[in-house]
Amino acid sequence: MTKDFEIASKVRLKPIREVAGGLGLSPERLFMYGEHIAKVKLEALLGTSKRARYVVVSGINPASSRGEGKTTVAIGLAMALCRLGKRAILTLREPSMGPVFGIKGGATGGGFAQILPMEDINLHFTGDFHAVTQAQNLAAAVLGAHRFHGNCLGIEPRSVWWPRVMDLNERQLRHIVAGIGGELEETRFEITPASETMAILALAKGLDDLRLRLGRASVGFDAQGGLVTLEALGASGAMTALLKHALLPNLVQTIEHTPCLVHAGPFANIAHGASSVVADTLALALGDIVVTEAGFGTDCGLEKLAHIKVPALGTAPELVVLVVTLQGLLNHGNGGLKAGLSHLQKHIENVRTFGLPCLVALNVFAGDAPGHLRTIEDAALGFGASGARKVRAHALGSAGAMDLAELLLEAHTERQGFRPLYTQEYATQDKLHRIATTLYGADDVRFSPKAAKELERIEALGLTGLPVNIAKTPMSLSHDPQRKGVPKDFIVPIEGFRIATGAGFITAFAGDIQTMPGLPGRPAALGVDVNGQGNILGLF
Numbered sequence: 001m002t003k004d005f006e007i008a009s010k011v012r013l014k015p016i017r018e019v020a021g022g023l024g025l026s027p028e029r030l031f032m033y034g035e036h037i038a039k040v041k042l043e044a045l046l047g048t049s050k051r052a053r054y055v056v057v058s059g060i061n062p063a064s065s066r067g068e069g070k071t072t073v074a075i076g077l078a079m080a081l082c083r084l085g086k087r088a089i090l091t092l093r094e095p096s097m098g099p100v101f102g103i104k105g106g107a108t109g110g111g112f113a114q115i116l117p118m119e120d121i122n123l124h125f126t127g128d129f130h131a132v133t134q135a136q137n138l139a140a141a142v143l144g145a146h147r148f149h150g151n152c153l154g155i156e157p158r159s160v161w162w163p164r165v166m167d168l169n170e171r172q173l174r175h176i177v178a179g180i181g182g183e184l185e186e187t188r189f190e191i192t193p194a195s196e197t198m199a200i201l202a203l204a205k206g207l208d209d210l211r212l213r214l215g216r217a218s219v220g221f222d223a224q225g226g227l228v229t230l231e232a233l234g235a236s237g238a239m240t241a242l243l244k245h246a247l248l249p250n251l252v253q254t255i256e257h258t259p260c261l262v263h264a265g266p267f268a269n270i271a272h273g274a275s276s277v278v279a280d281t282l283a284l285a286l287g288d289i290v291v292t293e294a295g296f297g298t299d300c301g302l303e304k305l306a307h308i309k310v311p312a313l314g315t316a317p318e319l320v321v322l323v324v325t326l327q328g329l330l331n332h333g334n335g336g337l338k339a340g341l342s343h344l345q346k347h348i349e350n351v352r353t354f355g356l357p358c359l360v361a362l363n364v365f366a367g368d369a370p371g372h373l374r375t376i377e378d379a380a381l382g383f384g385a386s387g388a389r390k391v392r393a394h395a396l397g398s399a400g401a402m403d404l405a406e407l408l409l410e411a412h413t414e415r416q417g418f419r420p421l422y423t424q425e426y427a428t429q430d431k432l433h434r435i436a437t438t439l440y441g442a443d444d445v446r447f448s449p450k451a452a453k454e455l456e457r458i459e460a461l462g463l464t465g466l467p468v469n470i471a472k473t474p475m476s477l478s479h480d481p482q483r484k485g486v487p488k489d490f491i492v493p494i495e496g497f498r499i500a501t502g503a504g505f506i507t508a509f510a511g512d513i514q515t516m517p518g519l520p521g522r523p524a525a526l527g528v529d530v531n532g533q534g535n536i537l538g539l540f
Contacts, residue, residue, distance in 0.1 A: 004110050004540050008118045011255050019253050023089070023286045031248065033126050036117055039248035040261070040282060042206055048285035050315055052089070055408065057293045057361075058302040059323040060347050061476055061484075063331035065103040069110075069363040069394070070293055070323045073401070076113040076393020077321065077361070078291045079256045080405035083398045089287035090115070090258060091275040093295070094129065094250070094265040095122050096193045098169045098517055101525035105540035111394035113401075114255045119536040121252060121262060128201075129167045129192055129265065131246035135214075135239040136197040140164045142235040143219055148183070155228050157185065160220035161498055163515075167192040171518030190515040193267040199503035201243060202264035202276045203312045210247055211240045217502025227461065227501065249279035256398055259287075268295020269474045270515055272304040272505070277313050284315060289408075296474035298322070298350035299439045306354055306420050307467040308505055316418035319411060320351045321404070322385070323361045326368045326376065332484045337372055342486045344376070345383040346477065350439050352384055355419040357411055360388035361404050366395075386411055424465040428458060431468045432508055436492040440477050445492045451508075454497040458506060463499065472510040479511040 016038045017027055031039040057074040059067075074090060081088035092115065095107035100122050108118040115121060124130070140162055147155060166173070166189055173189035192198060196217055204210035215231035222228050230236040249263040261283055264276035273295030283290040294301030302320065310316050324344055326337070333340025344360075351358040360380040362373060373390060380388040387407045392400030421438055422431045429445070436442040447455060458464060472492075475481035479492050498507040519525075527538040 004106065004114060005118065005535075005537060007112060008114055008116055008255070009535065011116060013116055014253060014257050016251060016253065019257060019259050020251060023087070023259055025286070030251070031245070036252065037120060037126060038251045039126060039245065040251055041248060042278065045206075045278070045282055045285065050281070050284035052284045052287040053289045054284060054315055054317045055289060055291050055319050055321060056302065056305060056317040057291065057321045057323060058298050058351070059296065060328055060343055061297045061299070061332070061474060063325065063328035067104070068323050068325050068328050071107060072109045072111065072113045072394050073321070073323045073361050073363055073391050074291050074293045075109040075115060075254050075260075076391060076398060076401035077404055077408070078260070079113065079254050079258045079393075079398035080401040081289055081291070081408070082256070082258045083402070084405055084409065086409070087286070087288040088258060089283040089290050090254065090260040091279045091283050091290060091292040092260060092262050093273070093275050093293070094125060094262050096129065096191065096265055096267070097123065097167045098191045098193070100539070101528070102169045102517060102523055103520050105524045110540065112255060112397035113393035115252055115260050115262065116255060117252070119539055122539050123536070125262075126250050128246040128250070128263070131242050132195065132198050132201055133165055133167055133192045135242040136165045136192070136195045138239060138242065139197075139219070139230055139233070139235045142233055146233055153228050153232055154223040155219070156221050156223060162219035163188050163190045163195070165190050165192045165195045169517040169519045171516065174514065174516045188516070191267070191517060193265045194270040194515040196500045196503050197239070197243075198264065198266050199271050199500060201246060202266050202272070202274065203309070203503055204247060205277055205281070205312065207240070207244065207247060210243060211236065213502040213504070214239050218499055225457070225460075227499070230502070247278065249276060249282055268301040268304065270471045270513065272308040272469055273301040274305050274309045277309065280313055280315070297477075298347045299477050300472065300474050302350070302354070303421075303435060303439055304469060307422070308469060310418075310420070311467070312504070317356060318418070319359065319408065320356050321359050321361050321408070322347055322351060323363055324376065325363045325365065326372050327365065329376065334484065337375060339485060341376070341379045343484070344380060346441065346486045348380065348383045348385050353421070353438060355417040357386040358384070359404065359407060359411060360385045362388060362390045364390050364392050424467070428455060428464045428468060428506060432470070432494065435468070435470060440492060441486055441488065442478065442490055442492045445494055447494045448496065451494045451496050458497060458499065463501070463506060467505045469500070469505040469507045470510050471507055471513040471515075473513070
């Protein structure tokens with residue numbers, strides 16, 4: 001099989017100015033990063049209105065850490081829509097170098113459905129992740145200096161939750177002791193995509209909103225139990241300066257020159273897992289159809305998109321494309337397709353719960369039995385999907401997604417049909433209960449003593465109007481990654497909460513969730529190298 005980087009290396013990319021020109025963006029609207037990458041200035045949003053159709057690609061719970069191929073399907077679909085004469089724009093999250101060098105490898109699609117230049121996008125790109133890392137760590141440094149030089153805000157040391165971050169997997173940094181030679185403290189590192197700074201970047205509507213959100217982000221409590229904000233610390237202005245250029249969406253292209261905005265990168269199992277509000281706002285103003293991706297399954301990324309991103313964006317999706325693989329369903333059925341189909345049924349039901357039509361995209365791999373594929377398509381229709389099509393974008397590019405694109409264009413959609421599971425008037429525990437029982441299939445949620453005490457504090461602070469961001473495993477509908485299919489008879493344990501007043505949500509930890517991943521026994525980094533011509537190899 002031809003490697004992704006080998007396919008990518010043979011593509012002659014268009015100058016990014018030409019791609020931008022096709023969207024009506026003049027050169028003065030761009031910050032150039034070489035010939036094939038540009039940032040789009042926010043002035044491009046002035047005087048524009050949203051007019052495009054908004055389509056979200058979601059999926060079932062992945063059968064493995066490699067996922068079900070949502071990004072590949074999303075890229076193939078956008079390319080196919082362009083091939084059918086539509087001005088389709090793709091919006092995706094930026095890859096994190098943690099997974100790139102960990103288990104998953106590159107995150108720019110695969111085969112003949114890639115975004116390019118894949119090696120740049122997967123690695124340093126335009127430096128957005130570095131800017132987020134520096135801004136988050138600057139706040140941690142200012143916080144430490146404030147406490148050292150008298151702590152006039154009266155910050156309670158054991159209440160501080162603002163971590164340092166880095167964009168690599170490193171389990172040794174999950175729990176550390178810092179300050180040897182001075183005042184010792186227990187602290188931790190998290191991975192950059194799990195940080196509140198990344199969530200803020202992804203949700204900000206513009207520079208003023210970015211500054212406002214950074215200022216209201218909180219780092220801990222004072223002696224009276226009040227929140228200590230970054231504005232009170234004086235760190236938010238400098239953080240905004242570090243993030244000024246990172247706020248601008250990045251424009252690249254697919255292997256077939258379809259425009260793609262790749263911006264921000266919050267994890268979907270820990271954070272809210274969606275591309276940025278400014279990127280989607282720009283795409284909605286410039287395109288006919290915007291294809292975006294919600295991380296992991298309907299229980300995770302789609303739920304968070306509905307309750308966290310949509311209110312910030314001000315635009316609801318009108319249709320969901322649900323990606324599924326035969327191998328994924330066999331995994332959820334313990335080797336049996338019939339048993340695994342119940343997992344597909346549940347995810348279709350989850351999409352319909354939001355009032356949205358569901359199109360099933362059956363991501364086909366070499367060796368998939370045709371009879372099994374027909375069974376999945378027929379079952380999807382019986383479960384309430386508006387349609388189902390096989391997709392071979394990995395092998396064929398846009399040609400492998402034409403059937404899905406034509407089905408999407410024929411589908412009757414109505415954005416007004418969208419309905420979230422809860423409104424802000426719901427109490428925090430009611431929001432959690434609604435999500436867990438409706439989308440996961442749980443019987444209830446249970447709070448640990450620690451979580452119950454933290455919930456009381458959240459209520460006392462008047463923060464119950466914020467949406468909840470449930471940090472959970474993406475590998476199961478439940479909180480337990482070992483429970484496949486459609487788990488029954490379980491209660492979701494809420495082990496703790498974290499306040500994210502800048503991002504504007506409350507994170508609830510469902511089970512043992514690590515905010516700093518570790519490397520596997522054989523990291524993907526061991527397969528990455530550079531040849532004599534300077535080409536990067538091994539990024540899949």
